[in-house]
Amino acid sequence: MAGIDVGGGGGKRALDSEINMIPMIDLLMVTISFLLLTAVWTHMARINADAQVPGPPRVDEVTPTEPEKQLHIEMRATDKFVLIWKQGNTVVNTIDVPRQDNVQSAGNVKVVRYPDLAAKIQAEWQMSGTHRDASDKKIDQAILHTDNETPYMYIIGVIDAIYQAHRPYNVGTKVEQVPSFNVTFSVN
Amino acid sequence: MPVHNPGRRLMHGIGLKFVRRKVLGHGSRAVTANLSLTSMIDFLVVVVVFLLMTFSASGETPLTKGVHLPKAENTSDMVDAPIVAIAGSQVFVDGAPSGNTRAIEDSKRLQRVDELFNILKGKRELWKQLHPGRDFPGVVLLQVDQDVQAIVVKSIFQTAAFAGYPNVGFMVGDLPKNKH
Numbered sequence: 001m002a003g004i005d006v007g008g009g010g011g012k013r014a015l016d017s018e019i020n021m022i023p024m025i026d027l028l029m030v031t032i033s034f035l036l037l038t039a040v041w042t043h044m045a046r047i048n049a050d051a052q053v054p055g056p057p058r059v060d061e062v063t064p065t066e067p068e069k070q071l072h073i074e075m076r077a078t079d080k081f082v083l084i085w086k087q088g089n090t091v092v093n094t095i096d097v098p099r100q101d102n103v104q105s106a107g108n109v110k111v112v113r114y115p116d117l118a119a120k121i122q123a124e125w126q127m128s129g130t131h132r133d134a135s136d137k138k139i140d141q142a143i144l145h146t147d148n149e150t151p152y153m154y155i156i157g158v159i160d161a162i163y164q165a166h167r168p169y170n171v172g173t174k175v176e177q178v179p180s181f182n183v184t185f186s187v188n
Numbered sequence: 189m190p191v192h193n194p195g196r197r198l199m200h201g202i203g204l205k206f207v208r209r210k211v212l213g214h215g216s217r218a219v220t221a222n223l224s225l226t227s228m229i230d231f232l233v234v235v236v237v238f239l240l241m242t243f244s245a246s247g248e249t250p251l252t253k254g255v256h257l258p259k260a261e262n263t264s265d266m267v268d269a270p271i272v273a274i275a276g277s278q279v280f281v282d283g284a285p286s287g288n289t290r291a292i293e294d295s296k297r298l299q300r301v302d303e304l305f306n307i308l309k310g311k312r313e314l315w316k317q318l319h320p321g322r323d324f325p326g327v328v329l330l331q332v333d334q335d336v337q338a339i340v341v342k343s344i345f346q347t348a349a350f351a352g353y354p355n356v357g358f359m360v361g362d363l364p365k366n367k368h
Contacts, residue, residue, distance in 0.1 A: 151338075
């Protein structure tokens with residue numbers, strides 16, 4: 001048996017005490033089993049979207065004089081994405097981006113990535129984005145157009161690409177990096 | 189020196205000769221091995237410490253059976269909010285069945301899921317009663333299977349928005365971020 005020598009002795013009662021190894025190893029094994037069973041191996045996160053439901057006008061809200069520029073992302077075609085900058089109903093600019101569905105499988109889970117689209121959106125925002133200053137509390141709007149049959153994983157792939165573009169944003173005295181766009185869906 | 193009768197000997201109780209020979213290791217490797225307690229306990233303690241460091245006391249976000257979440261890179265941390273799950277054509281709110289999407293899949297048209305709408309509205313009213321004077325955050329998390337059609341996602345998204353939850357978060361698996 002293992003013992004812990006804490007000194008002393010000299011004719012008196014021994015101060016050495018022994019730890020019983022069997023319950024100690026049992027305890028360690030039970031602790032390991034409990035921790036393994038309760039361990040979280042999959043890390044989940046979220047991707048935000050804004051529903052833009054029209055509500056009653058706020059008292060402090062100033063009525064905008066002209067509509068803001070918005071980036072519309074069309075993903076209906078199988079071979080290309082179409083990026084359209086619109087101001088109200090006026091089309092300001094249209095850009096085609098070749099579409100290559102980069103699908104990677106990891107077991108049952110599929111990962112869809114569009115690096116070319118992400119790079120193009122980033123470049124477009126740097127060129128034409130309205131809210132680029134860190135002190136600007138508003139965020140540019142991106143509207144996603146998709147057909148009804150598109151599987152969800154492709155939508156997430158496109159939203160992920162949109163959120164790759166980041167901008168500085170003042171939070172108190174600190175400047176943080178936040179996504180350049182706020183994503184919402186087109187209903188038609 | 190007096191002569192004594194020999195006392196009990198180890199392994200002599202083993203009746204079968206070939207077993208005794210095997211156990212004693214005559215001419216071959218012994219079947220028993222010594223285990224160093226010190227290194228074993230060191231190993232166990234290291235495993236316990238590692239698991240304790242990775243332990244999450246807040247628990248795991250429940251993933252509805254049959255839902256395979258897609259993965260994404262540019263994500264935010266999870267928040268505490270109602271979870272709307274879509275598995276097959278069934279809709280669940282915090283694990284409780286709350287309607288189905290078969291009508292949407294058949295008609296291929298954007299429409300509200302009434303049962304889901306009523307449940308979410310009820311949750312919103314309850315939150316307001318429990319937190320008087322505070323602004324309702326309006327956050328809902330959608331746990332959608334990777335193969336669900338866009339029309340279903342849009343219908344659930346719109347239903348949640350009409351029920352007073354305009355901030356929708358899509359639950360995804362977290363991918364490590366690439367350096368750009």
